[in-house]
Amino acid sequence: xxxxxxxxxxxxxxxxxxxxxxxxxxxxxxxxxxxxxxxxxxxxxxxxxxxxxxxxxxxxxxxxxxxxxxxxxxxxxxxxxxxxxxxxxxxxxxxxxxxxxxxxxxxxxxxxxxxxxxxxxxxxxxxxxxxxxxxxxxxxxxxxxxxxxxxxxxxxxxxxxxxxxxxxxxxxxxxxxx
Amino acid sequence: xxxxxxxxxxxxxxxxxxxxxxxxxxxxxxxxxxxxxxxxxxxxxxxxxxxxxxxxxxxxxxxxxxxxxxxxxxxxxxxxxxxxxxxxxxxxxxxxxxxxxxxxxxxxxxxxxxxxxxxxxxxxxxxxxxxxxxxxxx
Numbered sequence: 001x002x003x004x005x006x007x008x009x010x011x012x013x014x015x016x017x018x019x020x021x022x023x024x025x026x027x028x029x030x031x032x033x034x035x036x037x038x039x040x041x042x043x044x045x046x047x048x049x050x051x052x053x054x055x056x057x058x059x060x061x062x063x064x065x066x067x068x069x070x071x072x073x074x075x076x077x078x079x080x081x082x083x084x085x086x087x088x089x090x091x092x093x094x095x096x097x098x099x100x101x102x103x104x105x106x107x108x109x110x111x112x113x114x115x116x117x118x119x120x121x122x123x124x125x126x127x128x129x130x131x132x133x134x135x136x137x138x139x140x141x142x143x144x145x146x147x148x149x150x151x152x153x154x155x156x157x158x159x160x161x162x163x164x165x166x167x168x169x170x171x172x173x174x175x176x177x178x
Numbered sequence: 179x180x181x182x183x184x185x186x187x188x189x190x191x192x193x194x195x196x197x198x199x200x201x202x203x204x205x206x207x208x209x210x211x212x213x214x215x216x217x218x219x220x221x222x223x224x225x226x227x228x229x230x231x232x233x234x235x236x237x238x239x240x241x242x243x244x245x246x247x248x249x250x251x252x253x254x255x256x257x258x259x260x261x262x263x264x265x266x267x268x269x270x271x272x273x274x275x276x277x278x279x280x281x282x283x284x285x286x287x288x289x290x291x292x293x294x295x296x297x298x299x300x301x302x303x304x305x306x307x308x309x310x311x312x313x314x315x316x
Contacts, residue, residue, distance in 0.1 A: 118231050
């Protein structure tokens with residue numbers, strides 16, 4: 001018992017209150033270039049504001065609401081809150097495994113999207129007419145108890161290719177003033 | 179009696195963490211000067227906009243999603259979610275006629291990051307980004 005207490009005491013002193021930041025949290029990962037390519041596309045356009053407004057159009061098409069924008073830096077941030085599982089799924093879970101299991105299922109999620117537009121570096125010297133759009137998604141998921149169950153970046157390549165397809169359409173529509 | 183001592187000692191070591199929660203509002207963490215040094219780097223450029231754009235793209239490379247950005251104030255705030263929440267604010271302001279000072283501070287979950295290593299890692303990534311921007315490389 002005494003040994004156990006001493007061990008416990010030592011551990012609690014060592015651990016303290018802190019868990020600490022992961023050492024690799026702010027280092028570039030090996031796949032960061034790959035990710036950058038996945039998340040970026042080049043677009044032609046006469047000015048940055050046109051591209052940004054096409055971006056805001058496409059985010060509204062997908063049901064996002066704008067949280068923040070700074071046109072001088074090509075920044076657009078938006079988010080949407082959606083169900084993470086349907087009522088039917090939760091009901092089935094409750095029937096099969098009881099209310100506790102159903103409540104600990106993912107219930108709602110907040111999806112955040114950030115779109116950054118910047119001029120292509122090589123065309124930077126004169127008047128830029130090529131732009132790189134980079135989009136990144138992340139989400140927070142809550143269960144029925146209101147506890148956060150997931151904090152993650154969305155990295156499915158399908159998601160990004162679909163997003164850029166929609167954006168291409170939007171850029172075209174904006175250019176035609178539709 | 180000995181057991182009781184040990185038990186109370188253990189309890190104290192656990193309770194020790196629970197100081198008054200409002201005190202953290204003005205908590206400077208470690209040394210104020212030291213913190214500024216650890217969190218700041220000077221760069222040989224005066225182009226605030228380009229520097230901020232580079233900061234944004236480096237943050238995106240590191241897996242952050244931007245929360246806010248302001249060119250006039252020279253600030254960018256971003257959050258990384260990867261099983262944890264890491265929030266970071268980066269400010270860019272003129273240091274002298276030839277240099278800009280970039281300062282970053284981070285918050286991991288519910289605590290300030292006071293360890294110099296993550297800041298070194300961040301600035302090493304940013305320095306690469308600044309170099310590539312200066313060379314006009316995407």
